[in-house]
Amino acid sequence: MTHPVDVHVGKRVRHRRWLIGMTQQQLAEQVGIKFQQIQKYETGANRISASRLWDIADALDVPVSFFFEGLDDAHKSTPEKPNVPADLMGDKEALDLVRSYYAIPENQRRRLFELARVLSDVA
Known part of the structure; x- marks a missing residue:
């Protein structure tokens, strides 16, 4: 079973990679792993270790904290915005x-x- 934090971090990886126009293959090559592993990270199927997250952050040119932004609000919904995802830009x-x-x-x-x-x- 996937953990909500792993799913959130994976979505943030995918979001940043997509924003800068990088493919899974390109990210995998920069980090030194197979693109299938990036796929698993992005879906939250596999947990990203601290050192690997550091490498991914470096490859995507963001601080490690970027992947945890919005995590506190990820599972909250407000009455005025019930159908809006917490991580809208993700x-x-x-x-x-x-x-x-x-x-x-x-x-x-x-x-x-x-x-x-x-x-x-x-x-």
């Missing part, structure tokens, strides 16, 4: 949505934003 779908949003011309983007705001008030 969610690939949310990041894809943000990138797509900023690819829209500004005047259309503002109208889309207002539409989204109205729809969320109705829900």
Whole structure:
């Protein structure tokens, strides 16, 4: 059974790797392991040792603490935001949505934003 902390840390590894455009293979090569191990880390199936996390942080150019950010809030939900993931920017779908949003011309983007705001008030 996976531990919630291992899952959270794995998601943060995947999030950072994805943000900088690095593949699992590239990260694995920099750390000196097989890409399948990176897959297991990212899903939380395998726990990352402290020394390996240090190497991964170095390869991804972040402090080790980056992987634990948002951990305290990861399992809390607030009444005003019940369906919003605690680690919103760790969610690939949310990041894809943000990138797509900023690819829209500004005047259309503002109208889309207002539409989204109205729809969320109705829900």
